[in-house]
Amino acid sequence: MLNLNIDGKDVSVAKGTTVLEAAQKLGIDVPTLCHDARLKPFGACRLCIVEIAGMPKPVTSCTTPATEGMVVKTNSERLYRLRKTTVELLLSDHPNDCMVCSSSGDCTLQELAYLYGIRENRFVGEVRDHSRIDHNPFIIRDQNKCVMCGLCVRVCDEVQGVGAIGYSERGFEAKVITPFGHDLDCEFCGQCVSVCPTGALTGSLWSGKPRSEGVVKTDTTCTYCGCGCNITLRTHGDKVIRVESASDNHNRGWLCVKGRFGYEFINSNERLTTPLIRKEKGAPFEKATWEEALDYVAGKFTSLQQQHGSDSVAGLCSARCTNEENYLFQKLFRAGLGTNNVDHCARY
Amino acid sequence: MAGLAAKFGSGAMTNSVAEIADNDAIFVIGSNTTENHPIIALRMKEAVAKGAKLIVADPRKIPLVKFATLWLRHRPGTDSVLLNSMMNVILAEGLEDKDFINERTEGYEAFVESLAPFTPEYGEEMTGVPAGDIIKAARIYAEAGSAGIYYAMGITQHVMGTNNVMAVGNLAMLTGNLGKPACGVNPLRGQNNVQGACDMGGLPNVYPGYQKVDVPAIQEKFEKAWGTSLSAKIGLPATMMTEAMLDGSLKGMYIFGENPALSDPNTTHSVKAFSSLEFLVVQDIFMTETAQLADVVLPGASFAEKNGTFTCSERRVQRVRKAINPPGQAKSDLVIIDQLYKRIVGDGDLTHTVDPSSVFDEVAGLWPGIAGINYSRLQETSLQWPCPTADHPGTEYLFKDGFNREGGKALFSPIPFVSSKELPDKEFPYVLTTGRQLFHYHTGTMTRRSTGLNRVSPEAFVEINPADADVLGVADGEKLTVSSRRGTINLKARVSKIVPQNVVFIPFHYREAAANLLTSDAMDPICKIMEAKVCAVKIEKP
Known part of the structure; x- marks a missing residue:
């Protein structure tokens, strides 16, 4: 273990830990923009800079390994x-349209501008104009x-292993x-959207949907495959408007295209909304x-059971539905109708 | 599941997903993990980045091959031969874990004898994988400190599916890769709650918690709990229900949250069966292909509209929470089933709404494996069963101290070669294999209603090797007619080296070109799974 002192407090950390x-x-809350x-x-962002005794200039704490006896100041x-100044420089080349940006309220840059009270900008000048529209769905x-925090490029490469995007050009043109x-x-997992600290990447499904007023968040479990990813549903009234996942859960916040973007079926107008009965075959x-x-x-069911015996009826329960529903379903067949004719499609 | 249950006494994933990152070697067979379990695949990629060796055995060049140290392209239906010949090499080179075999297994001698014919050369002849690669794979797997096997429907949906699973189990036992972290035998569950549906007794031979219906003491326990007499007769497995419907012995069915009219192999046959029922009730959220055949359709709730729990592949019990109300008159499925239950038994207060938390407590009282789990604990964190007591932290990996069989030992089983039921011949010269794509899910009931997903993957296709496409004179995107002995579908050609020569692949999501009209309903004799992964087809230009 290494012992160091940060802002007057002693701490012991394992070798390889960063400052x-x-x-x-x-x-201690050190501001970051490009760190995950x-x-x-x-x-990249230079916001996590700290002063370390014996070093002439501030250094980025995210890339500096802790060493024995280090004395660190995170605030001065x-x-x-x-x-x-760093935030001001970023904002000098950033569209000032938080009012209509779908990431407003979920934006690290916006939060930093707020925390540092940046209203006017000393560095007003030319701004980038990338007008190209990407037609992906x-x-x-x-x-x-x-x-240019690089989070999207890195998550695509390091986590997803796809490498669908990269950097080009230098400086202002980068x-x-x-x-x-x-x-x-690409695979459209949307990992890049989930790590983007600004409104540069957003889901087209939630663009134009309510951002905070009346929005409720509910933690639940994804309904697709057996990975069991933890998701948070953002809803507005009875509409699901966005799916996200917290980084501290067992899937570490990563989702796939179906889990993140495949939720429109919930509010589909083709949903069944009333019981239906066909009184005779063909009707x-x-x-x-x-x-x-x-x-x-x-x-x-009761009359079939009475006329033809318990084993004349059967049920298929569901690998899509909850434990409680499946339990009660097999109980209905076993205890209610007296048959073990109950199975589901795990066998297929 | 039957395969692993026979060997270990439990059919669930032995280890946890997070442990994958710590594997020294990963052996993926019959699982297109990147497309079917994308988040589990992330852990595999992480392990590879950390230096783990990855062996992928799959007839198709699946996306995971890009990350593999070694890719074994075996012929569809030869999984157990491939596994047996790897084990033959392990024994020949003395790479087996003798201590583990002596202390924790039984049936070893007969098993060793059974491996004798499976030399790597015989393996090459049968599977098409070069003997040198079989030897390499055996060494990578057996020499790793901890090696995990991950498989899915690619090895189970065969007439010898149970055999394949048992062969996988043999391989892990032979090398002692069980009962410790980052190894094991791991079936990846294809749906959000396959594990849970099995756990809850959604199987014809067991009550909740895999307690057998034909054991008198267990029957008595459930009779007492449910206050009624119960049947000791094992019920019909789903695949046998089809025949029972057709011969008239099965007259009424209640299907809940499934779409077998599109997902069953040989669907023409099963649609005929469902239509011949006297009474069919389907409970779903959409008018599925199956619901269209029903006499009564009950509108259920989606996962976003109800409270409950799902149990994912790694035995992790997690909360599902209601975020919105179901549309129109649709109701929570639990409420619907409870209302029917009360009406059928003629007991219980119809005005009382069932509470999922107390249903969970009822199961926890009947199955010691989850006795320590309840909703107030699940509010804080998810828990992996077995979790027998209220202060138990849950179980990350199984069989640390013993296997769940009498005597606590795992059983080696000799696995002879069994051929697929329907092999290619002059009339039907291609092997058809089926599966899922990343952008769709199962019968597409949900994903094909997503505009984005449907834009990326709008239509059915048949993957065909360029050499076969040349012979047929088809170009990428041209229409083809694919027929088997059971049906015919029309769909576009996707000329691709993902499939080997003489093998074609069709995803089964598309109702307008349903792959399962072609697939065979030949069955595994033990677990009654159908052979959706191999059948013979012919391909013509329309």
């Missing part, structure tokens, strides 16, 4: 001034809002692009009340 991680262990604990350190007038890419600047054509379905439908079904 940023050591500070976070002490509960799930990815390798990058050191100088650091505050430098960080504020899931992700809106607004390059003008990109701060941008994140797809091969040859074509429309994005059309007729709408029924729950009382009618439930009495009819219970009566039919």
